[in-house]
Structure formats: C-alpha cells, structure tokens
Amino acid sequence: MSLENILENWSKYRKGHEEGGYHEYEHMWGMAIDLDKCTGCNACSVACYAENNLAVVGEEKFSKGQGMHWLRIERYWDEPDLGEDKVNEYQIHGASFIPMNCQHCNAATCEPVCPVAATYHTPDGLNAQVYNRCIGSRYCSNNCPYRLRYFNFFSYYEDSWPEPLQMQLNPDISVRDKGVMEKCTFCVQRIRTAKDDAARDDRRGPGAVKDGDLKTACQQSCATQAIFFGDLLDKDSAVSKVWEKHEVALGKSSQNKSNPDKRGYRVLEGLNTDPCVMFLERVREV
Amino acid sequence: MHTKDINENLPWSQINKDVMRSMMNPRKAYWVAIIVCIAMISCAVAAEVYQYNVGMGPANLNWPHMWDLYIATFIFWIGMSHPGTLLSAILHIIHADWRKPIYRFAEAMTTFSLMTAGLFPVIHIGRLWNMYWVLPYYSDRGIWPNFRSPLVWDAFAISTYLTSSALFLFIGMIPDLAICRDNTTGWRRKLYTILSLGWRGDDRQWRNFRRTYLLMACFLIPLAVSVHSIVSSDFAMSVMPGWHVTTFPPYFVAGALYSGCAAIMTLFICLRYFFRLEDYMTIPILVKTAKLTFAIAMVWTYLNLIEFASIWYGHNAVDKELLIAKFTGAYSPYFWMMLFIGSVVPFTLASEKLRTHLPTMLVVSLVLNLGMWLERWMIVTPTLSQGYHPFAFDVMWPSMIQWAIVFGSFGWFGLLFLIFVKVFPCVSMYEVKEMCYHRKREAMGVGHGSHAAGGAAGAVTASKTDLEGS
Numbered sequence: 001m002s003l004e005n006i007l008e009n010w011s012k013y014r015k016g017h018e019e020g021g022y023h024e025y026e027h028m029w030g031m032a033i034d035l036d037k038c039t040g041c042n043a044c045s046v047a048c049y050a051e052n053n054l055a056v057v058g059e060e061k062f063s064k065g066q067g068m069h070w071l072r073i074e075r076y077w078d079e080p081d082l083g084e085d086k087v088n089e090y091q092i093h094g095a096s097f098i099p100m101n102c103q104h105c106n107a108a109t110c111e112p113v114c115p116v117a118a119t120y121h122t123p124d125g126l127n128a129q130v131y132n133r134c135i136g137s138r139y140c141s142n143n144c145p146y147r148l149r150y151f152n153f154f155s156y157y158e159d160s161w162p163e164p165l166q167m168q169l170n171p172d173i174s175v176r177d178k179g180v181m182e183k184c185t186f187c188v189q190r191i192r193t194a195k196d197d198a199a200r201d202d203r204r205g206p207g208a209v210k211d212g213d214l215k216t217a218c219q220q221s222c223a224t225q226a227i228f229f230g231d232l233l234d235k236d237s238a239v240s241k242v243w244e245k246h247e248v249a250l251g252k253s254s255q256n257k258s259n260p261d262k263r264g265y266r267v268l269e270g271l272n273t274d275p276c277v278m279f280l281e282r283v284r285e286v
Numbered sequence: 287m288h289t290k291d292i293n294e295n296l297p298w299s300q301i302n303k304d305v306m307r308s309m310m311n312p313r314k315a316y317w318v319a320i321i322v323c324i325a326m327i328s329c330a331v332a333a334e335v336y337q338y339n340v341g342m343g344p345a346n347l348n349w350p351h352m353w354d355l356y357i358a359t360f361i362f363w364i365g366m367s368h369p370g371t372l373l374s375a376i377l378h379i380i381h382a383d384w385r386k387p388i389y390r391f392a393e394a395m396t397t398f399s400l401m402t403a404g405l406f407p408v409i410h411i412g413r414l415w416n417m418y419w420v421l422p423y424y425s426d427r428g429i430w431p432n433f434r435s436p437l438v439w440d441a442f443a444i445s446t447y448l449t450s451s452a453l454f455l456f457i458g459m460i461p462d463l464a465i466c467r468d469n470t471t472g473w474r475r476k477l478y479t480i481l482s483l484g485w486r487g488d489d490r491q492w493r494n495f496r497r498t499y500l501l502m503a504c505f506l507i508p509l510a511v512s513v514h515s516i517v518s519s520d521f522a523m524s525v526m527p528g529w530h531v532t533t534f535p536p537y538f539v540a541g542a543l544y545s546g547c548a549a550i551m552t553l554f555i556c557l558r559y560f561f562r563l564e565d566y567m568t569i570p571i572l573v574k575t576a577k578l579t580f581a582i583a584m585v586w587t588y589l590n591l592i593e594f595a596s597i598w599y600g601h602n603a604v605d606k607e608l609l610i611a612k613f614t615g616a617y618s619p620y621f622w623m624m625l626f627i628g629s630v631v632p633f634t635l636a637s638e639k640l641r642t643h644l645p646t647m648l649v650v651s652l653v654l655n656l657g658m659w660l661e662r663w664m665i666v667t668p669t670l671s672q673g674y675h676p677f678a679f680d681v682m683w684p685s686m687i688q689w690a691i692v693f694g695s696f697g698w699f700g701l702l703f704l705i706f707v708k709v710f711p712c713v714s715m716y717e718v719k720e721m722c723y724h725r726k727r728e729a730m731g732v733g734h735g736s737h738a739a740g741g742a743a744g745a746v747t748a749s750k751t752d753l754e755g756s
Contacts, residue, residue, distance in 0.1 A: 002428025002429075002430070003428070004428070005428070061343070064346070064348050065348030065349045065350070065351070065680060065682075066343055066348050066349065067349070072677075074677040076676075076677075100677070109524070109525045112432070112434040112435065112523075113434075113435050113436065113437070113523070113524065114432050114435055115419075115420045115431055115432055115435040115437035115438045115441070116416075116419045116420060116431055116432060117429075117430075117431065117432035117435075133419070133429075134412075134413070135411050135412065135413050135414075135416045135417065135419055135420070136342070136411050136412015136413045137407075137410075137411055137412070137437055138347075138352035138353060138410075138412065139352075139435070139437055139520075139524075141349070141350070141352045142350075142352050142353055142524065142526065142670060143524045143525060143526065145525055145526070145673060145674035145675060146674070146675050146678075147349065147350045147673065147675050147677075147678035150349060151342070151347075151349065151352060151412065152341065152412070153341050153342050153343030153347060153348070154340060154341040154343040155340075155341060178340075178341035178342070178343075178412065178413075179341060179342070179411075179412030179413035180412060180413065181412075267675075268674055268675070271525055271674070273525075
C-alpha cells in the first residue's frame with residue numbers, strides 16, 4: 001500500500017470500497033469436507049504437521065493450549081446433559097468429528113485488525129499470513145471466531161526436531177520462530193509450485209492451474225477421500241461441483257436449500273465471514 | 287469542622303512557603319518509598335527479560351487466551367489518565383475553582399499513567415523489537431501499517447494524548463516554575479530557569495498564558511474522550527461476543543473517569559498526610575471529589591445495566607451465554623466482586639460522615655480502583671475463554687510473569703510520581719492564590735466577574751512582589 005500505489009489507483013480503491021471486498025481473483029481456493037466420510041483418524045492433521053513444519057510442542061505445552069495444530073480434528077459428544085443413560089445410548093455412535101483448518105474467509109475478521117497488515121487476502125483467494133511482517137499482537141487470533149490461528153509462544157524449533165529430525169523439514173517453507181502467528185495456508189507452497197509448473201506450460205493468469213494439478217497435504221492423506229480441494233472459480237472442478245450439488249454459494253450469510261438432503265453448510269457463516277471451507281453434514285440413523 | 291474549600295486569608299507568601307517546603311528535603315520515608323518502587327520495577331524487569339528471551343509462553347498465554355492481564359492493565363492505566371484532564375480542562379472551562387489546589391498532581395497522574403500504559407502494548411507484543419512497525423514511517427519497501435486496525439489507532443491516540451497532556455502539564459506549571467526559580471539555589475535554580483522560559487509575570491505574558499492554557503484545555507477535552515473511545519474500539523470493532531458492544535466507548539470513558547477519580551482521592555489523601563498540605567487539600571475539596579466519583583460511579587452502573595439489558599433482550603444466543611457464564615462461570619467471583627465494588631461500594635461516598643473520614647476514604651478509593659481493574663480483566667478474558675467456537679472454550683489463570691509485570695507497573699508509576707512531587711510543585715501556587723483572591727472578593731461582596739485575566743494577573747504579579755518583599 002505505497003503512496004504511489006494509492007495515488008495511481010485511487011479510483012479503483014474508492015470504487016472497490018463501495019463494492020466491498022476484492023474482485024480480481026485469479027483463483028478462489030476452496031475446500032469441501034464430507035463429515036460423513038470422516039473417521040476422525042487424524043491422518044490429515046499428521047500430514048499437515050509433516051508438510052508445513054509444524055512444531056511438535058510436547059504433551060505439557062499442548063495440554064496448556066500452546067500447540068500448533070493447524071488442522072485439528074474436533075470431537076463432539078452428543079448432548080452431555082441428556083442424563084447418564086441417554087448419553088450412553090447416543091454415544092454408541094461415537095463422537096462426531098469435524099476437521100477444522102483455516103476457513104480462508106473472503107471477509108476475514110482477522111485481516112482488518114492486524115496493525116501491520118501481516119495478514120491479507122491474496123489474488124488467489126487465500127488468507128495469507130506474512131511471518132516476516134508479523135509482530136505478534138495476536139489480535140487476529142482473538143478476532144477469529146473459529147479460533148484457528150496459532151501463536152508461537154516459544155522458540156519451538158529449538159526442541160521440536162532434535163537431530164536428525166531436522167532433516168525431515170520441508171525446505172519449501174520456513175520454520176517459524178517465537179512471536180509470530182501462523183495458521184493453515186491451504187499448502188500455499190504446493191499452489192505456488194503448481195502455478196510455476198503451469199507458467200512453464202505457458203498457462204498464466206486466472207484459471208492457469210487446472211483441477212487436479214495439486215492436492216493439499218490433508219487431502220492427499222485422507223484415507224476416505226473426505227476432503228475436496230480446488231478452485232471455486234473453476235465451475236468444472238470437483239470442489240465446485242460439490243459446492244453446487246449441496247447448494248452452498250460464496251458471498252452469502254445463509255444458504256437457501258431446496259431440500260434437506262443438501263447437506264452442505266459453512267461454520268458460523270451467519271457472521272458474514274464468507275468462509276471458503278464447506279462441510280457436508282454427517283448422516284446418522286439416530 | 288471545615289466548611290470552606292480553602293481559607294481565603296492564607297497569605298500568599300505562606301502558600302509559596304508551604305508548597306516549596308513540600309518539594310524540599312525529602313524525609314527517610316520518601317527514600318524508602320523510592321526503594322520500594324524500584325524493587326517493584328525490578329520484579330517486572332526480571333519478568334520481562336525472561337519473557338523477551340523465551341517467548342510469550344511463560345506468561346501462560348495460550349490458545350485461545352491470546353490477550354490477558356497485559357491488555358487489561360493497559361486499559362486500566364489509560365483509564366487512570368482521564369480524570370487529570372477532567373479536573374484540569376473540563377472543570378477549568380466550567381469555572382469550578384475548587385479544582386485548583388488538586389489539579390496539578392491529577393494532571394501529573396495523567397501523564398505518568400499514560401507513560402505506564404504505553405509500556406503494556408510493547409510488553410505484550412510477541413516480537414517487541416519490531417514494535418515500531420505500527421508507526422507510519424516512510425520505508426523504501428513502501429509498506430505502511432494497516433490503518434484499519436484499532437491497534438494502529440491506539441498508537442496514534444496514545445502518543446497524541448501523551449504529548450498533549452505532558453505539554454498541558456508543563457504549560458500550566460510555568461508561573462509556578464518561575465516562583466521556584468526565584469526561591470531556590472543550585473541545580474534546582476538552573477533547572478527552573480530553563481523550564482520557566484523567562485517568565486516575568488507581566489500582563490502580556492499572563493494574557494498569552496491564559497489563552498494558551500484555555501486553547502490546550504479545549505483541545506484536550508475531545509482528545510481525552512476520543513482516546514478511551516479508541517481504546518474501546520480494540521474490542522468494539524471485533525466480532526467477538528462481549529467485545530462487540532455498541533456502548534463500549536461511553537462505558538470505557540465512564541470507567542476511566544471512575545477509576546481515575548478514585549486514584550485522585552488516594553493520592554489526595556496521601557499527599558495531604560505526607561506533605562502536611564491540610565490547608566490546600568481540604569476536606570470540602572475531598573468531599574466534592576467524592577461526590578464527583580459517586581456521580582460517575584452511577585453512570586458506570588447505568589451503562590453496565592443497559593449493556594446487560596441489551597444483551598438479554600437482544601436474544602443473541604452467543605452474547606447471552608457469555609453473559610450467563612460471566613455471572614455463573616469460572617470467572618463469576620471476580621465478576622460479582624467487580625459489580626459489588628463498582629456499584630455498591632461507591633454508596634459510602636454518598637454518606638456525609640464516611641466521606642469526611644480520611645482513612646475510610648483511602649481504603650474506599652483503593653478498593654474502587656481494584657474494582658475497576660477487575661472490570662478491565664472481566665472485559666478481556668471471559669470473551670477469550672468463551673467465544674463463538676465451543677471447541678475453543680477454556681478457562682485460564684495468568685502466571686506469575688504476568689502478575690509480576692502488572693505489579694511492577696505500579697512501581698513504575700509510583701516512582702515517576704514520587705520524583706515529580708519532589709522536583710515540581712504538586713500544588714498549583716498561582717491558582718491557589720487566584721482562588722483565595724476570588725473567594726476573598728466574594729466574601730467581601732465585590733461579587734463575580736473577577737475571572738478577567740487582568741484581575742488574576744494582577745493578583746499573582748502582586749504575589750511575586752509580596753514574595754520579594756519578604
């Protein structure tokens with residue numbers, strides 16, 4: 001946001017403000033997670049740890065809430081206040097799982113509050129976090145209704161990968177030091193690689209990366225293929241089809257469903273955060 | 287019993303002598319207090335050095351409690367800074383002259399509590415060595431702060447308020463510094479000579495002085511109100527339940543005036559006792575301050591009630607659950623304590639008998655400040671413990687690192703204040719003289735209309751002659 005930029009593109013900024021949001025997206029990376037397929041096995045979470053150099057903080061710090069799990073499997077047990085006998089009856093079906101990673105909201109609440117603009121929206125529709133710019137005010141995490149941002153409370157790298165485990169670190173992305181915020185990036189390094197590959201094939205600009213050119217680490221490792229990932233601007237991508245089939249659209253704070261079989265929903269979309277991650281409800285015979 | 291705000295027959299030379307005496311020859315107790323303050327600061331410095339080296343983890347901050355006591359105490363100190371402006375600017379403009387003997391130290395309190403508050407955002411930042419990135423300085427990379435962020439507004443608001451209130455404190459002190467210059471020797475004389483900016487007390491200087499002072503007062507009033515409104519927008523601009531509250535700006539300002547007025551009463555009683563300033567910090571003035579505090583306490587109570595009512599009748603499930611959790615959950619003892627202290631304890635200020643009893647008032651004023659500190663904590667933490675996402679519901683207790691830094695901040699404030707009272711006059715000599723002059727004229731039946739600059743200027747110029755004569 002340099003001064004020259006502001007002066008040159010003044011009318012664009014002024015108009016953009018009236019229309020709200022960013023409009024010239026090259027891609028709109030989105031996800032759909034089928035909770036009916038999810039077994040809660042945590043493979044996605046482990047894959048995320050491996051792919052994104054997530055620090056393993058140890059049991060003590062993890063239980064204190066200082067863990068760094070970008071993708072977490074949340075467990076919910078049915079109505080704990082139904083009474084002792086009822087709970088057992090319902091819990092025969094086990095816990096309900098929901099994998100939560102950064103929702104990459106198009107109207108992200110974390111973005112406007114960052115004092116140094118370390119988190120912003122990319123032309124790829126990603127909610128990006130610039131580690132080098134982050135000063136650690138932690139306002140973004142406080143303002144995230146999903147609580148999906150994690151802070152480096154310690155210099156975790158010192159203990160997280162003792163020799164020779166540092167050899168397994170992913171060289172495509174950095175290892176974070178204390179005092180910066182981090183969160184799911186939709187495996188931005190893989191998106192970058194796919195874009196570079198596309199550019200080598202002379203595909204550039206909007207829609208350059210085709211569906212199936214890349215998979216996120218969690219998607220790749222999901223045993224039941226519950227995770228769909230792709231470009232929501234590409235109407236033929238698998239993820240767009242799932243969104244369309246279950247009648248979930250971007251830019252709305254509530255979805256009108258033609259019938260209850262359309263299982264798609266977005267978490268807390270009533271807050272108008274416009275998340276890019278959609279979930280398919282679990283179907284159960286209860 | 288005392289009925290007059292001040293004894294209008296106080297000789298002006300006596301006023302000079304009393305105030306100058308309070309600045310000179312610190313007693314043993316003073317040095318003990320200084321050492322205690324430095325010890326408190328050392329605790330905080332040790333904690334901060336550890337935190338700087340290790341990270342924010344030892345402070346027991348966690349997911350989802352990213353903020354805690356640092357931000358709560360930051361708001362507390364910002365709040366503390368407001369009544370200085372209330373006394374020195376608002377009451378100045380409405381000609382409430384009883385403020386005159388006590389506004390100087392209140393104004394100093396403003397400046398020093400801002401200097402304390404300003405430390406907290408720095409301490410709480412994860413990478414504090416990059417703190418300056420929130421300021422809009424020109425960089426070759428063309429990177430600016432995010433002007434949409436309330437934290438950036440904070441940085442502007444606080445630095446503006448600190449500069450202005452320090453200037454206001456200094457400008458209001460110039461005639462007194464000239465008196466000090468004329469009555470001291472050694473390093474003090476050198477210091478006051480520089481600081482008094484060649485004040486001679488002639489008519490032109492008084493006229494310019496009055497105008498500048500009034501201008502600064504008019505500038506400071508909206509500034510003070512906006513500063514705490516901006517601090518409140520750190521919360522009100524967020525989406526979180528319990529933070530996203532429309533009434534927060536006035537609520538914060540009321541809370542600020544409340545805690546600050548209580549702090550003024552504390553310092554009033556301490557200064558009166560330790561510096562034997564009974565002739566200046568009189569019981570009727572304390573009673574007026576107590577009444578003011580009581581009125582603000584009721585405004586605060588009212589704003590609390592409308593906040594509860596709007597949440598209750600708003601039927602927003604998340605907000606409502608949070609409110610119920612505040613009343614019944616893990617933080618309920620502190621929440622109830624805050625409500626009790628904030629809304630019930632101030633009724634002691636309504637009692638004529640209690641508010642003239644100094645030890646009671648000292649305790650009450652300290653307790654009120656505790657309540658206001660709890661209020662800030664109860665704004666910040668419960669929302670983090672119970673926001674929107676049930677998986678992230680948690681309860682936390684701050685660690686010793688946080689407590690040490692909060693504790694140390696009181697030492698830092700105390701140290702600044704202690705140095706101030708021995709280097710600068712903590713009672714405004716020229717304004718007390720004005721007050722005596724006006725009260726005397728009123729008593730003689732000359733009547734009002736004596737606020738004209740000429741009258742006051744003449745009065746204080748005369749005081750200098752009086753002093754030289756003696």
